[in-house]
Amino acid sequence: xxxxxxxxxxxxxxxxxxxxxxxxxxxxxxxxxxxxxxxxxxxxxxxxxxxxxxxxxxxxxxxxxxxxxxxxxxxxxxxxxxxxxxxxxxxxxxxxxxxxxxxxxxxxxxxxxxxxxxxxxxxxxxxxxxxxxxxxxxxxxxxxxxxxxxxxxxxxxxxxxxxxxxxxxxxxxxxxxxxxxxxxxxxxxxxxxxxxxxxxxxxxxxxxxxxxxxxxxxxxxxxxxxxxxxxxxxxxxxxxxxxxxxxxxxxxxxxxxxxxxxxxxxxxxxxxxxxxxxxxxxxxxxxxxxxxxxxxxxxxxxxxxxxxxxxxxxxxxxxxxxxxxxxxxxxxxxxxxxxxxxxxxxxxxxxxxxxxxxxxxxxxxxxxxxxxxxxxxxxxxxxxxxxxxxxxxxxxxxxxxxxxxxxxxxxxxxxxxxxxxxxxxxxxxxxxxxxxxxxxxxxxxxxxxxxxxxxxxxxxxxxxxxxxxxxxxxxxxxxxxxxxxxxxxxxxxxxxxxxxxxxxxxxxxxxxxxxxxxxxxxxxxxxxxxxxxxxxxxxxxxxxxxxxxxxxxxxxxxxxxxxxxxxxxxxxxxxxxxxxxxxxxx
RNA sequence: GGACUCUUAGCUCAGAGGAUAGAGCAAUCGCCUUCUAAGCGAUCGGUCACAGGUUCGAAUCCUGUAGGGUCCGCCA
Numbered sequence: 001x002x003x004x005x006x007x008x009x010x011x012x013x014x015x016x017x018x019x020x021x022x023x024x025x026x027x028x029x030x031x032x033x034x035x036x037x038x039x040x041x042x043x044x045x046x047x048x049x050x051x052x053x054x055x056x057x058x059x060x061x062x063x064x065x066x067x068x069x070x071x072x073x074x075x076x077x078x079x080x081x082x083x084x085x086x087x088x089x090x091x092x093x094x095x096x097x098x099x100x101x102x103x104x105x106x107x108x109x110x111x112x113x114x115x116x117x118x119x120x121x122x123x124x125x126x127x128x129x130x131x132x133x134x135x136x137x138x139x140x141x142x143x144x145x146x147x148x149x150x151x152x153x154x155x156x157x158x159x160x161x162x163x164x165x166x167x168x169x170x171x172x173x174x175x176x177x178x179x180x181x182x183x184x185x186x187x188x189x190x191x192x193x194x195x196x197x198x199x200x201x202x203x204x205x206x207x208x209x210x211x212x213x214x215x216x217x218x219x220x221x222x223x224x225x226x227x228x229x230x231x232x233x234x235x236x237x238x239x240x241x242x243x244x245x246x247x248x249x250x251x252x253x254x255x256x257x258x259x260x261x262x263x264x265x266x267x268x269x270x271x272x273x274x275x276x277x278x279x280x281x282x283x284x285x286x287x288x289x290x291x292x293x294x295x296x297x298x299x300x301x302x303x304x305x306x307x308x309x310x311x312x313x314x315x316x317x318x319x320x321x322x323x324x325x326x327x328x329x330x331x332x333x334x335x336x337x338x339x340x341x342x343x344x345x346x347x348x349x350x351x352x353x354x355x356x357x358x359x360x361x362x363x364x365x366x367x368x369x370x371x372x373x374x375x376x377x378x379x380x381x382x383x384x385x386x387x388x389x390x391x392x393x394x395x396x397x398x399x400x401x402x403x404x405x406x407x408x409x410x411x412x413x414x415x416x417x418x419x420x421x422x423x424x425x426x427x428x429x430x431x432x433x434x435x436x437x438x439x440x441x442x443x444x445x446x447x448x449x450x451x452x453x454x455x456x457x458x459x460x461x462x463x464x465x466x467x468x469x470x471x472x473x474x475x476x477x478x479x480x481x482x483x484x485x486x487x488x489x490x491x492x493x494x495x496x497x498x499x500x501x502x503x504x505x506x507x508x509x510x511x512x513x514x515x516x517x518x519x520x521x522x523x524x525x526x527x528x529x530x531x532x533x534x535x536x537x538x539x540x541x542x543x544x545x546x547x548x549x550x551x552x553x554x555x556x557x558x559x560x561x562x563x564x565x566x567x568x569x570x571x572x573x574x575x576x577x578x579x580x581x582x583x584x585x586x
Numbered sequence: 587g588g589a590c591u592c593u594u595a596g597c598u599c600a601g602a603g604g605a606u607a608g609a610g611c612a613a614u615c616g617c618c619u620u621c622u623a624a625g626c627g628a629u630c631g632g633u634c635a636c637a638g639g640u641u642c643g644a645a646u647c648c649u650g651u652a653g654g655g656u657c658c659g660c661c662a
Contacts, residue, residue: 035605045604048642058642082605083642127662164662263662289660299658300587311660318662345656347590375591376655413624445599448591450655452598461624463610464599471624479621523602531600534609545617545626564621586624 003109003514004074004098005031005042008088011071012044018068020054039081040089041508047084058084095507096496102511103562104492108570110514112154113521117336119155120329121147123258125342127164128242129173131197132249133392134385135343138374140395141442141579143341144255145526146372148577153521158259158333161246162325165239165262171221174234175213176203178220184237185230196245197394249395253435254579266324270316273324274309282359288312292356297348307352319353326357330367337368339524344373344448372524375450377442385453399435405455406434410586429586433459433467436580440466443578444530464534469571470583472537475544476568477584479561483550487565490558497559502543509539510566513574526578533574540567 012029030045047062054061062084069078069086076089102109123143124136132140143159151157176199177184206213223231243260250257274290277283282292284306291306299305309320329335340350350371357363379385387393407430414421441458444465445451461467480487498504509532516532549560572582 030604032604035607039605043604045643048604051642085605125662167662169661287659291659296589297658298588302587305588306659308660313660315660317660319660321662343656344591346662348657349662351590373591409624417622446601449599450592454598457598457611460611465610467624468610471622475622475625482621525602527600531609538609541625542627544621548621550621585622 005515015065015068019064040087042088044086062086092498096498098511099496099507108513108573110517116154116156118334119150119157119337120160120335121339122160122162123341125162129200129238132395134377134398135392136395137377138442139341140255141439142374144579145443146524150521152577153517161258161260163260163262166264168221170224171217172203172207173238174220174231175216177234185234252399263321266321269324270320273320277360280360294352307356322353327362330362339370339372341372344375347373374447378450378452380452380454402438403430403434405459406430409459429583432581432583436466439580443526446527447525469533469537470586472540473568473571473582474586476564479549479564485561490561494558494562495555496562497555500547502546506539506543506563509536510570513570529574536570
């Protein structure tokens with residue numbers, strides 16, 4: 001479906017040419033939603049910007065443009081206001097027609113993009129053998145959401161988790177596996193190595209305390225890098241154990257499957273990266289390390305800052321792996337857009353590796369590498385969220401606590417209302433609300449800013465929270481239950497009549513989903529979708545308050561049922577793109 | 587020394603060149619015999635950190651200042 005704003009933009013472009021000639025064919029009409037509903041629905045700000053080039057008063061330009069503007073099928077007659085704004089108000093009949101069109105469309109009027117791109121989203125990339133913790137919360141939630149949105153609007157999306165599955169800590173883990181679980185290496189049976197973090201802690205303790213063990217660990221690293229069979233086998237066991245533990249978290253969070261393609265995957269390509277950089281003359285040996293000196297970065301003494309690609313001992317570091325990944329994603333994966341939802345503290349690192357990738361010729365103008373930075377998760381004291389002992393909070397713990405909070409809220413409310421519900425109902429509502437609240441709290445803030453993690457605020461029943469939106473959806477379901485309405489059977493020719501102000505406001509908002517999704521797929525700021533859904537819920541609640549549905553006379557009754565249905569479907573789709581499922585009752 | 591980032595209502599935050607800067611919470615006051623009041627309406631609340639500049643127009647772009655956060659050679 002052609003979005004209204006895109007349609008109007010075309011009309012303006014035609015009017016600009018008609019009024020001022022071909023020179024103005026590519027002039028942006030500066031068409032935006034109005035800043036205030038009293039000005040109508042859309043405003044064009046182009047007249048002011050043309051005052052200088054045309055040498056005319058902006059209001060006169062606006063008038064001239066208005067005469068050449070043909071929007072009578074969409075809008076009431078345009079008006080000129082203020083210094084030269086051209087204000088547009090959509091016709092009710094047009095809105096009714098548009099609603100009718102999206103009602104029949106499973107995609108609710110959101111067209112698939114005309115130029116689908118191959119996109120890689122790189123998240124949440126934890127380190128093997130370490131439990132996922134609060135540091136992985138944002139990449140998992142934001143990455144999953146970005147991937148869902150880009151996929152929905154029609155791109156070819158690949159989710160890749162660049163897990164830390166190679167390097168020195170593995171010696172320790174493998175040595176521990178050999179010493180404590182020798183059977184793991186010979187038997188193919190499923191092993192229970194217990195809790196992952198316990199396994200890691202034990203290995204670490206032993207590494208710190210025992211010199212012979214340290215030696216065994218070092219030997220294991222060498223064997224691993226040499227590709228020694230038994231060591232590789234042990235490595236794989238540790239990786240699989242980790243994957244299983246991640247998968248449990250992803251399932252709990254409702255994160256769609258990601259392809260694990262970790263650092264080890266790029267291991268064979270690391271020498272090529274060094275060779276290529278060297279051949280291009282970018283590589284400089286400094287203190288035994290092979291480096292690329294960066295443009296625009298200096299160290300504390302004011303000298304150019306190197307990016308170390310190969311360490312003086314011949315080993316590789318994460319910069320090398322990241323460069324190999326850049327190269328591979330362009331040359332083999334043929335990605336056109338690569339998105340890294342990673343904390344803002346790594347901004348320098350990404351600027352640096354992208355710079356080197358560009359200078360090496362891997363990143364060209366045809367491919368966009370984008371670091372989508374996000375801020376910290378802070379505790380209610382405004383400091384980085386940590387346990388009392390100063391450790392990162394395990395994700396499992398944090399999520400279960402959210403569920404427990406949600407459950408307590410629910411049980412309190414059930415008791416207050418004298419309602420009886422089954423254990424299964426309570427458990428399901430608590431999980432959907434608890435996890436949804438955590439995800440929504442994260443996504444509803446501007447990605448780039450820090451945010452304060454508060455169970456009380458994210459689970460609040462009013463305001464811009466997951467429960468508020470889930471409730472709006474539940475209200476619609478309440479109507480369909482009460483009236484025994486099957487929304488799917490409303491019929492494609494159900495008449496839509498917009499009479500009340502709240503109906504018009506709701507209708508206009510319903511029609512903006514496509515614009516919002518297009519914007520979010522561009523700027524990758526999911527909070528804009530959250531804002532849209534929150535406003536939708538508010539507008540629905542206002543409509544619900546003012547307009548009886550089931551008791552209304554026809555044709556209003558059916559028309560309002562369609563508005564309810566469209567609201568519910570829009571919430572369902574929108575929340576699903578945030579990775580949040582819905583409830584029929586709560 | 588350098589780089590990035592933030593500073594908007596009492597609190598938590600939107601706002602990415604357009605008209606009188608918005609929302610939620612908190613506070614105060616209304617609205618349930620009627621589809622779940624987990625709701626709706628109203629009131630209160632601002633020197634957009636500060637100073638310059640660009641622009642017809644700046645919370646938004648540029649420069650500087652102050653204050654907070656983060657990062658800066660062989661961890662990822």
